Amino acid sequence: MTRRPRPGQRGSAVVDFVLVVVVLAPLVVGLMQVALVLHVRATLAAAASDGARYAATADRGPADGVARTRSQIDTAIAGRFAQDVEVRQAAVDGLPGVIITVTAEVPALGIGGPAVRFSVSGRAVEEALA
Numbered sequence: 001m002t003r004r005p006r007p008g009q010r011g012s013a014v015v016d017f018v019l020v021v022v023v024l025a026p027l028v029v030g031l032m033q034v035a036l037v038l039h040v041r042a043t044l045a046a047a048a049s050d051g052a053r054y055a056a057t058a059d060r061g062p063a064d065g066v067a068r069t070r071s072q073i074d075t076a077i078a079g080r081f082a083q084d085v086e087v088r089q090a091a092v093d094g095l096p097g098v099i100i101t102v103t104a105e106v107p108a109l110g111i112g113g114p115a116v117r118f119s120v121s122g123r124a125v126e127e128a129l130a
Helices: 012-055 062-076
Strands: 084-092 095-107 115-125
Touching: 012 062, 012 084, 012 095, 012 115, 062 084, 062 095, 084 115
Parallel strands: none
Antiparallel strands: 084 095, 095 115
């Protein structure tokens, strides 16, 4: 036995659907944007750490670490995030080391929206030749 909607309730499912979508769609899009920003940040941090470890090996230099960092960022996400990569030699836990810093802007509200700018660093103690 099928039940027919009352004459005053025709089309109410469409209105309910629109009301729910108006609330849920921005929430889902916002969560996806936060996930994208966190993914980019984690990827840049991992690339900076790997580049610092690479630059700290005995047979490599700071320029090799920067090249490695840029290569990993370009492979993992996009080369535009690898524009601002800096390297410096400084003490890491009291020992000579290498610090690679990556600064990037990630659009927080879509492609044309405002960007979130952040900086991540990777540190490594330099290997000593024996």
